[in-house]
Amino acid sequence: MAALAAPTTGTTKEKLATYLVIDTGPIVSSAASPSYYLSSADRIFTTPAVIAEIKDEASRSRWETIWKPFVEVRSPKPNSLKVVAEFAKKTGDYRVLSATDMGLIALGYELELEVAGGDWRLREAPGKECKGPKPEGWGWEGKIVGEAPKKEEEKKKDEEPKEEEKSSAAVEEVAEQLEATTLETTPVESPSTEEAATAYEDHQQPEGMVETTDEPTEEVAESNEDSEDDDSDGWITPSNLHRHMHPTPKASTAAVVEKLTVAIATVDFAMQNTLLQMNLHLLSPTSLIRIKNVRSTVLRCHACFFVIKHPTATSHFCPRCGSGDTLRRVGCSTDANGVFKLHLKKNFQHNVRGNVFAIPKPVAGTCSMKGVPDAPVLREDQKEYTRAVKWESYRKEKDLMDQDYLPNILSGTRRRGSAIRVGAGRGKNPNQVGRKRK
Numbered sequence: 001m002a003a004l005a006a007p008t009t010g011t012t013k014e015k016l017a018t019y020l021v022i023d024t025g026p027i028v029s030s031a032a033s034p035s036y037y038l039s040s041a042d043r044i045f046t047t048p049a050v051i052a053e054i055k056d057e058a059s060r061s062r063w064e065t066i067w068k069p070f071v072e073v074r075s076p077k078p079n080s081l082k083v084v085a086e087f088a089k090k091t092g093d094y095r096v097l098s099a100t101d102m103g104l105i106a107l108g109y110e111l112e113l114e115v116a117g118g119d120w121r122l123r124e125a126p127g128k129e130c131k132g133p134k135p136e137g138w139g140w141e142g143k144i145v146g147e148a149p150k151k152e153e154e155k156k157k158d159e160e161p162k163e164e165e166k167s168s169a170a171v172e173e174v175a176e177q178l179e180a181t182t183l184e185t186t187p188v189e190s191p192s193t194e195e196a197a198t199a200y201e202d203h204q205q206p207e208g209m210v211e212t213t214d215e216p217t218e219e220v221a222e223s224n225e226d227s228e229d230d231d232s233d234g235w236i237t238p239s240n241l242h243r244h245m246h247p248t249p250k251a252s253t254a255a256v257v258e259k260l261t262v263a264i265a266t267v268d269f270a271m272q273n274t275l276l277q278m279n280l281h282l283l284s285p286t287s288l289i290r291i292k293n294v295r296s297t298v299l300r301c302h303a304c305f306f307v308i309k310h311p312t313a314t315s316h317f318c319p320r321c322g323s324g325d326t327l328r329r330v331g332c333s334t335d336a337n338g339v340f341k342l343h344l345k346k347n348f349q350h351n352v353r354g355n356v357f358a359i360p361k362p363v364a365g366t367c368s369m370k371g372v373p374d375a376p377v378l379r380e381d382q383k384e385y386t387r388a389v390k391w392e393s394y395r396k397e398k399d400l401m402d403q404d405y406l407p408n409i410l411s412g413t414r415r416r417g418s419a420i421r422v423g424a425g426r427g428k429n430p431n432q433v434g435r436k437r438k
């Protein structure tokens with residue numbers, strides 16, 4: 001298998017990741033091909049559970065013919081599974097992660113240990129700092145990147161102190177200039193320089209640093225190096241044509257700043273959330289672009305502020321306080337630092353209408369009973385609720401291909417929409433200000 005990776009490593013283009021772990025998606029999809037993935041990673045991995053998931057004939061044959069020679073199938077060790085399971089329990093994703101998902105994360109974790117030489121890059125628990133400093137004498141970039149860029153690195157190592165001084169001097173200059181011109185931007189400047197310094201230490205790539213810093217510093221750094229290019233910025237002239245023709249170091253490294261140790265390509269949100277919080281790298285399976293921020297929505301109880309991270313079709317009640325009708329959909333995101341954030345609206349006011357009068361009584365004599373149902377569902381353990389959930393699950397099981405299936409208009413079924421209604425129901429609020437008749 002290593003021999004397969006050999007011809008691809010010879011290319012001059014820097015690959016995004018050393019190892020890539022893929023999900024079922026790419027194999028099942030007819031659009032994806034192994035060569036596309038091998039253009040971004042040296043080796044591709046997956047777990048036996050993923051292969052077992054491929055059931056249909058077409059996908060099976062695609063796996064056998066196209067994918068099998070290029071993908072290494074490996075099952076994770078029980079110990080890595082245990083570590084991942086422990087972590088997923090802490091992030092709250094354990095319940096929704098399937099055994100296959102868990103296996104993929106565990107494989108990613110295991111490969112990370114091999115490539116990075118330990119778990120120093122990973123987090124022990126969500127929101128914590130990474131475990132430790134890079135072990136001494138273990139620069140995985142130098143080991144993995146290959147022969148051709150090594151020379152450049154050696155050169156960079158020689159130039160490193162000078163450039164560092166130069167860049168820090170440039171940054172200081174910018175800070176001074178900014179202090180002189182605007183006072184507002186100066187506090188932003190100091191952390192960015194720190195970041196740049198750390199990024200510089202990590203990658204040993206000055207271009208990477210430019211990428212992380214703010215635009216003003218970049219401009220000044222350029223002007224310090226070559227003042228001629230200042231005026232010709234943005235224009236293609238005979239003097240800078242070669243730079244536009246060939247990918248310049250700046251342009252290429254802006255896209256690929258650091259070579260990732262191990263990347264996992266998945267679209268599953270629970271997996272993405274766990275991966276980012278563990279600090280494992282995440283790629284989009286379609287575009288193979290690194291995902292640094294995952295967005296989704298959660299349900300949040302506005303009575304007790306409990307957050308349901310993985311809402312299901314039947315999450316109608318708060319698991320902590322038991323309130324019905326207090327769950328609100330809230331946007332959330334997980335960033336590359338593993339920080340889970342809720343995006344709450346500023347000055348959001350909850351609708352408190354309907355809290356004054358009692359729930360209205362049902363109006364007899366109509367099919368829909370106008371008003372509210374006989375026994376409105378207010379708590380999760382009511383028999384009306386359990387019955388409604390059962391009915392809902394039956395409704396979903398209806399198969400459209402079933403020959404005995406009749407559409408509602410023929411069968412006479414009058415129930416429409418969701419059968420589960422918590423509280424008085426929408427539009428049944430007795431305190432609501434109705435539309436006035438003219």
Ligand SMILES: [Zn+2]
Binds near residue numbers: 303305318319323326
């Ligand atoms: Zn609650």
